[in-house]
Amino acid sequence: MVAIPSRAQSIQDAKSKGAKICALFPVHFPRELIECFNILPVEVWGPPGQEYNLASKHVQPYICPIIKNVVEFYLSGGMDVVDCAVFPHTCDSIQGLATLFTDMLHWDKPTFVFFYPRTSTSELKQQFLADEIGKVINFLERVSGQPFEQGALESKIKAFEENIHLRKQLIDHKKATGFESVEYWKLIRAGEYMFVEEHNKLLAAYLDYLKKNADKRDQKRAVFITGYVPEPMEVFEIIEKRGFYIVEDDYAALGRRLVRSFKYNADISPIENLVRKCLSFNPCPMFSQNVNDRLKYLTELFQYSDAKGVIIHTVKFCEPELFDVPFIEKHFKAMGVPVLFIDTNLEKKLLPRDRNRLEAFLESV
Amino acid sequence: MNKILNRLKYYGATRILWPLSVKKRVSGKRSSPSGKPPFGPPLQITRKLREIMGFHYFEGRFSEGVKPVAWVTSGAPIEILRALDFFIFYPENHAAMCCVQRLVPELSAVVEEKGFSMDLCSYARCDMGSAISGKTPVGKVPKPDILIACTNICQTVLYWYRSLSEMLGVPLVVIDTPFVYGDVPQHHLKYVKAQLERVADIAEDISGRTLELDRFSHVLRLSADASLLWGEALAASKHRPAPWTAFDQFVHMAPIVSLRGTYECYAYYAELVDELRDRIYQGISAVQTEKYRLLWDNLPVWFKLRDFSTILAEEGFNIVISTYTNAWYQSTAYLNSDEADPFEALTEAYIHIILNMDLNHKLELMENLMKDYSCDGVILHSDKSCKPYSIGQYDLKEKLLEKGFKAFVLEADHGDPRFYTDEQVKNRLQAFFEMFSY
DSSP states (O other): OOOOOOHHHHHHHHHHTTOEEEEEOSSOOOHHHHHTTTEEEEEOOOOTTOOOTTGGGTSOTTSOHHHHHHHHHHHTTTTTTOSEEEEEOOSHHHHHHHHIIIIISOOOSOEEEEOOOOOSOHHHHHHHHHHHHHHHHHHHHHHHOOOOOHHHHHHHHHHHHHHHHHHHHHHHHHHHHOOOOHHHHHHHHGGGSSOHHHHHHHHHHHHHHHHHHOOSOOOOEEEEEEESOOOSTHHHHHHHHTTEEEEEEEETTTGGGOOTTOOOOTTSOHHHHHHHHHHTOOOOTTTOSOHHHHHHHHHHHHHHHTOSOEEEEEETTOHHHHHHHHHHHHHHHHTTOOEEEEEEOOOSSOOHHHHHHHHHHHHHO | OHHHHHHHHHHIIIIIIHHHHHHHHHTSOOOSOOOOTTBOOOOTTHHHHHHHHHHHHHHHHTTTTTSOEEEEOTTSOTHHHHHTTOEEEOHHHHHHHHHHTTOHHHHHHHHHTTTOOTTSOHHHHHHHHHHHHOOOTTSOOOOOSEEEEETTSOSHHHHHHHHHHHHHTOOEEEEOOOOBSSSOOHHHHHHHHHHHHHHHHHHHHHHTOOOOHHHHHHHHHHHHHHHHHHHHHHHGGGSSSOSSOHHHHHHHTHHHHHSTTSHHHHHHHHHHHHHHHHHHHHTOOSBTTOOEEEEEESSOOGGGHHHHHHHHHHTTEEEEEEHHHHHHHHTGGGOOTTSSOHHHHHHHHHHSOGGGBOHHHHHHHHHHHHHHTTOSEEEEEEETTOHHHHTTHHHHHHHHHHTTOEEEEEEEOSSOGGGOOHHHHHHHHHHHHHHTTO
16 A cells, blocks of 8 residues: 555655645645645645634534534634635635634635636636736745745646546456545545545556456445535445445546646646646535536536446535535436435544434445 | 517506506405504505505516516516516515415415425425415416526525426526625626626526616616615604504515615605605604614514414514514615616625625614614524524624623514414513513
8 A cells, every 4th residue: 555644744754844834725726836836725624523623612503513623623723824815705604714714714825715706708818817816826935035936836737637647547457446545535635635646646656566366356336425524434434334435426526626637738838837726626615607517518528437326425514515416316317227326424433313314325236 | 479478468457457457456344454542553655565566566467468578586686677677576565465364274284295395494495385285375376487586585496496397498697796705806796797798698588688778777777766765764753753664664674675776666655755754843753662772683483473463563662673574775875877888887886795794794784773763672583494694693693682682583484374473472472571570
């Protein structure tokens, strides 16, 4: 197997090499932009299973648990190591989190809120993204004290292309062999807090290990999963224990960020390439205007997976995901596919009720 | 042939039937605020409110096939549509009526059965329930030709209208207004303005008309003037005792939400301002014994308007202003039709909406309102259904307490009585009242 560094190790390592640390909040942001300034973007979801002793004084019980998790983590000193923050304008909750941090919770480190356009007009979207990326560059120049270099961005974009290529190889390998474990998901999620080159080395080493050791096909059946963030990770353990595996996924934190349709174009500038990449983001309820685009995309992933069932796993109170749930259920049920919906609270372990429902669903599939 | 029949029905209904039915109702009984203790005499204009809002929904019943119909969010720049003679339907205003009539559990059940979560906004649930079931307190809701969602009030409208678009098979146009943290970057303004121009192009195509600058500017002026009058009406509550309450304002805000940009809306508020001035002149107090004055933050609890106003009035409290009713006055200054480019004015007005601005802005606004309206305290309605309006309220409360105001967070929901406990609210309100006895 490969040794996966912890968040703390990765941060410490980056700091020792002179890098700065950026807290990157969920969910869609081109990490290459931050990394090309030798700043390590570390995604902040807050560790699962926290008690909200501090956050409950600032955030109502009915607000998305990611917000409570992040506030608790910050107020307990978990973000002291950070030099700056980027909040992608993902939803009402992250929007509120950004103003809560800066206006009420004494967050005084340099902060940027990144808007991903929701308009359906592609020219407007493109222009807006180019302008917005220009602003992010100005911000990161100030934070890093370094001027922006086109070459540095180009090599980062290419390193992320390699990252996608390696992840696709891993998916293909999973599909061919049925091999999958919780380790696999931890490895993918390590990309949330590692420089892409380091993460690529890990992925390549893991792929190498799999090719050498997992040549026999496991007798597993595939399920397809969509949702926001895979917490608690126990979901994967149960799926594995019950003789199932996941080929493709559509977690916003995982597979949804795998931008497959993008190819670097040497004829245009790295910034234009980055804009094109952002325009190629997969359908996501945070910004999509059309439910059918998402259903089409999910069906493609489902069919490639040769899956026997669909699990929708959202975070409680997550409006963008929750609005789409009935359409996804209806769509797959009409195809004769069993569907399970669970919403969780970022607990460390699944609640008994959710565990039983997941196990019963897998048995029925 | 159908088109001619639809037109005949429309004109027959709106020009003949409606005036006759109004005549009949004028002689009927009234059921507006009682005028009995603890309240002062009711507002006379409430009857007119019923008439103009009643006509609005009545007209809607016959608009299909006669006028282009748009369903829009409450923060949508409808002046463009108004100038192109659209019939404009506001699902939020309709949902508020459903909330007042306690229809949310019934309508929400329709969508909950289809898999929509109870945790979603109750406006969205009840409105989608109404769209699916056809149940509505207004007789009939016209089918839209277009849905327009402006994200300046929340991102929820994007998901809600996306769902409606799928259910009804109607195209959706999203006006994306980036949230304002501090100053608005130029490229954000440019982006919003370009989207408004695109909406105008789409609306022209649907209506088969051209957006004429004179007409557009005229509508913009009517909209701005009505907002100014609304602001004057609200400001009447600066007088002590206040001639009306925020509960009256919640009811009388319907035209500024739904009929902005029409002469009827402007004329209505001109009359309202006159009546409020007259009440001040006559020394009429909305709450007979106004001892304390409060600010309300967030949407009202629509299904408890009467209960709340009574509980508060009995203790000598009057909620004289709210951040919610003030929102329809707040960005009026930007709606200046003398600007060379009306789209620029619209951009500025619709991006600077309280719900699209940061907590520092909200805190400053609340402090100013409390000072201007001589408020002793504030009730912050922590509204389960409106998360963007509610996030940050715990800290706002602390900041306001530090500044010497009395503050109280009320946990409830603007539309769904299943998230409301009478006893709990009464007990907590009682504790809040006690803060004033020290």
